[in-house]
Amino acid sequence: MVDFAIPEEAQAVRARAADFLDTHVLPAEARVGREPYFDIVAELQAKARADGLWCPFVPVEWGGMGLGPLANALVQIEVGRSFTYLGAWALNCMGPQDATMLTLIEHGTQEQKERYLRPLVAGDLRICFSMTERAAGADATGLRTSAVRDGDHWVLGGEKWFSSNASISQLALVMARTSEQGPRREQFTTFLVELPNPGYRILRNIPTMDEPLRPRFEDEVTSGHAEVRIDNLVVPHANVLGGVGRGFAMGQHRLGYGRLRHGMWSIAKAQAALDLAAGRALSRETFGAPLADRQGVQWMLADCAERLYLSRLMVLHIAAKMERGQDLRQENAIAKNYIAHMLHHVVDTALQLHGSLGYTLDTPLAEWYAEARQQRLVDGPDEVHRWMIGRGVLRAFERDGTTAAAAGGDLL
Numbered sequence: 318m319v320d321f322a323i324p325e326e327a328q329a330v331r332a333r334a335a336d337f338l339d340t341h342v343l344p345a346e347a348r349v350g351r352e353p354y355f356d357i358v359a360e361l362q363a364k365a366r367a368d369g370l371w372c373p374f375v376p377v378e379w380g381g382m383g384l385g386p387l388a389n390a391l392v393q394i395e396v397g398r399s400f401t402y403l404g405a406w407a408l409n410c411m412g413p414q415d416a417t418m419l420t421l422i423e424h425g426t427q428e429q430k431e432r433y434l435r436p437l438v439a440g441d442l443r444i445c446f447s448m449t450e451r452a453a454g455a456d457a458t459g460l461r462t463s464a465v466r467d468g469d470h471w472v473l474g475g476e477k478w479f480s481s482n483a484s485i486s487q488l489a490l491v492m493a494r495t496s497e498q499g500p501r502r503e504q505f506t507t508f509l510v511e512l513p514n515p516g517y518r519i520l521r522n523i524p525t526m527d528e529p530l531r532p533r534f535e536d537e538v539t540s541g542h543a544e545v546r547i548d549n550l551v552v553p554h555a556n557v558l559g560g561v562g563r564g565f566a567m568g569q570h571r572l573g574y575g576r577l578r579h580g581m582w583s584i585a586k587a588q589a590a591l592d593l594a595a596g597r598a599l600s601r602e603t604f605g606a607p608l609a610d611r612q613g614v615q616w617m618l619a620d621c622a623e624r625l626y627l628s629r630l631m632v633l634h635i636a637a638k639m640e641r642g643q644d645l646r647q648e649n650a651i652a653k654n655y656i657a658h659m660l661h662h663v664v665d666t667a668l669q670l671h672g673s674l675g676y677t678l679d680t681p682l683a684e685w686y687a688e689a690r691q692q693r694l695v696d697g698p699d700e701v702h703r704w705m706i707g708r709g710v711l712r713a714f715e716r717d718g719t720t721a722a723a724a725g726g727d728l729l
């Protein structure tokens with residue numbers, strides 16, 4: 318089923334992205350923290366646009382490169398080598414910018430596309446996604462922010478929690494309950510909210526476990542996760558995205574795309590961590606021999622290589638299914654859960670092999686370790702994905718008399 322030959326065009330675009338990262342983005346990383354972050358981004362964006370590396374996944378008619386899932390995945394693995402996210406901003410494919418562009422293309426009205434999609438693609442707008450609340454996250458149908466219609470507009474009230482990038486955004490996608498009746502997942506609606514807005518008040522950026530380890534971001538606001546009070550927030554009806562009651566239905570097509578992006582970035586980071594681990598094993602001697610000579614250490618590296626290899630296969634399989642427009646919910650959930658753990662494990666192994674040095678901030682490993690931990694929570698925690706995977710296994714057996722379809726059976 319899966320053709321492992323990567324088409325030449327996809328290889329060529331990956332090579333161009335790699336070259337851009339090496340020539341422009343990675344050298345600029347040393348400037349982060351010393352110069353305003355978005356000044357550096359603006360400079361890189363101009364270069365990326367000039368090189369024709371821009372919004373890789375967005376159709377050409379909307380100003381992107383129009384790459385398919387596989388070619389985009391290959392570009393993302395290069396972008397993922399920029400651990401300060403400069404690469405993602407440079408090519409205008411940072412989350413949730415990217416997924417929102419896709420949502421607008423698929424579900425936006427013509428007016429919304431002109432007003433919001435065009436400037437998003439042009440790099441003139443930044444956006445955040447406000448769904449999670451203190452009251453509800455893994456089960457977002459428990460969210461309490463309400464929206465009440467009043468003529469040609471809606472009035473929203475409630476609170477939001479962990480709205481990433483809200484402090485630097487000019488637009489928010491806000492999910493609110495618009496009905497108490499009907500099936501639960503049809504009671505919610507997504508609104509396009511222009512920021513700043515007196516009805517959408519950012520109370521603070523919530524301190525997180527990775528922040529103290531990111532001294533280079535100290536004077537920056539690039540990665541804040543905001544706590545927000547929503548009070549008498551007036552939104553025109555024209556800013557309902559995708560229809561009333563369609564808040565959850567719309568999210569599905571973003572899934573595969575988002576997973577490939579997250580997956581590729583995690584693979585790029587895990588690869589860098591494994592390289593550090595191997596370098597350390599080869600250079601460090603203990604008890605009269607290099608660490609690399611110890612079979613126990615070789616097994617640690619083998620375990621990482623195995624997981625990294627499996628992760629690559631998973632994203633390739635998802636990309637192949639996306640290319641064919643096939644249902645990939647099961648593979649998506651498996652990859653989300655597996656790759657989050659893979660990254661955590663590989664970074665942890667690299668840190669362990671660095672000994673006390675791994676625990677310092679003299680290598681990037683401590684920062685990566687803290688940051689990797691979020692992957693097991695964001696976009697749904699492990700347990701919810703495993704619950705979905707398990708249900709998929711049972712459904713496949715009931716339907717087919719075998720669980721193969723829920724365990725990658727279409728590969729062979």
Ligand SMILES: Cc1cc2nc3c(=O)[nH]c(=O)nc-3n(C[C@H](O)[C@H](O)[C@H](O)COP(=O)(O)OP(=O)(O)OC[C@H]3O[C@@H](n4cnc5c(N)ncnc54)[C@H](O)[C@@H]3O)c2cc1C
Nearest residue numbers: 446447448449453454455479480481691695696697698700
């Ligand atoms: C760094 C970061 C960035 C984020 N960015 C955004 C953003 O931009 N926009 C946004 O809207 N949200 C964002 N989130 C929120 C994220 O999506 C939620 O944290 C996530 O969905 C989990 O929700 P929760 O934190 O409320 O955990 P809860 O719903 O309280 O769940 C807590 C724990 O309970 C367990 N659990 C839950 N349900 C089940 C179950 N059915 N079976 C077994 N165990 C279960 C899991 O272990 C879970 O971790 C972000 C979170 C983080 C950490």
